[in-house]
Amino acid sequence: MRILAFQWASGLLVAAGVSALSAPMDEPIKPLPSTLKQDPARAEIGRLLFHDARLSANGKVACVSCHDTTKGGSDGRDRSIGFGGALTGVHAPTVFNAAFNFKQFWNGRADSLEGQVDLVVQNPVEMGSRWEAVVAKVAADAKYRAAFAEAYPQGVTAANIRHAIATYERTLITPNSRFDRYLRGDSGAITANEREGYARFKRYGCVACHQGVNVGGNMFQRFGVMGDYFARRGNLTPADLGRFEVTHDEGDRYVFKVPSLRNVALRPPYFHDASAKTLEDAVDVMFRYQLGRVATQQDKALIIDFLRTLNGELEGKP
Structure with a gap:
C-alpha cells in the first residue's frame, strides 16, 4: 500500500x-x-457565527447547514445544498474532531480550520460571499461588535472571524x-x-x-x-x-x-x-x-x- x-x-x-x-x-x-482548552469568549463568538446565515451571500446558509451538530457533524445528505440551491461536489465531512485532521476537505486543500472557513465562505456554490461584505455585516451588529472588541484587540476583521469560527470548531471534539x-x-x-x-x-x-x-x-x-x-x-x-x-x-x-x-x-x-x-x-x-x-x-x-x-x-x- x-x-x-x-x-x-x-x-x-x-x-x-x-x-x-x-x-x-x-x-x-x-x-x-477531554478538551483542547480554547478561549471561551472567542469560542462563543465562533459558535454564534457558525449558526449565522448572514455569512452567506443571500443569508440562507450557515456553517451548521452542512455541519449539523445533531447529525454527527455533517448533514446526512449525499451532497449539501449551497446558498443558491446548487449541490456541492462532495458529501460534507463531519466537523466533529476536525481539529485533529492534518488537512481539511476531502482533497486536503486547506492546511487549517481557519483556511477551511476562508474557502467555504468564498466558495461560489457553498456560501458565495466576499470577506468585505461579511465583515461589514458582522460589524454592523452591535452585539458582535462588543463581543469582538472584548475578545480581540483588532475587533471585527476577516482574520478574527475565521479564527473565532475555527476556535469554536476546536471545541467540537x-x-x-x-x-x-x-x-x-x-x-x-x-x-x-x-x-x-x-x-x-x-x-x-x-x-x-x-x-x-x-x-x-x-x-x-x-x-x-x-x-x-x-x-x-x-x-x-x-x-x-x-x-x-x-x-x-x-x-x-x-x-x-x-x-x-x-x-x-x-x-x-x-x-x-x-x-x-x-x-x-x-x-x-x-x-x-x-x-x-x-x-x-x-x-x-x-x-x-x-x-x-x-x-x-x-x-x-x-
Missing part, C-alpha cells in the same frame, strides 16, 4: 496545542483528550468513547465481540490508514489501491479526482484524505461520493478496493461491532 503522507498522533496533538496523552504505547489508536475508556485501562468498557472486532481490524490491515487519535485524518491515500473503484462506479466527476484538483500531480489522481472513523456509525452515507449508504456497504468497499482481501460475514460484523465503540460524547453527552 502506497502511503502518500503520514503524521502520527503525537504530532497532531502538538499541532492542536495539547500534549501527548498517556495511552497504551503498543496500540496504534490513541484516546482523544467527542472524547470518552467506550473504546477510549478501554484504551485508558477500563477492560470492561467494550465487549468480547468488540475486542475481537478490534483485533481483526488490525489483522486485516484497516489500521494502516485508520489510526492515531482520530482513527484516521492524518494521511492521504488513493481510493482504489487494490482495484479500480471509479471504473466500476462510473460517472466520473471533477470531485473524484481528489488531491489531483489541488496539485495537478498525476500521482495524486483519486487520492483523498483518509477520513476519521470516530462516530462513524452515526453519520451515513459514507465516502466523498456518498456511495455507501450503510456502514456494512462501506466496510465491503474497503475490503474490496483498499485491502484486496476477502472477509467472512462474521469478520465484517465483528469489525462493525468495534467501530460502534468509537461513538463519543459531545459536551459530556453521548
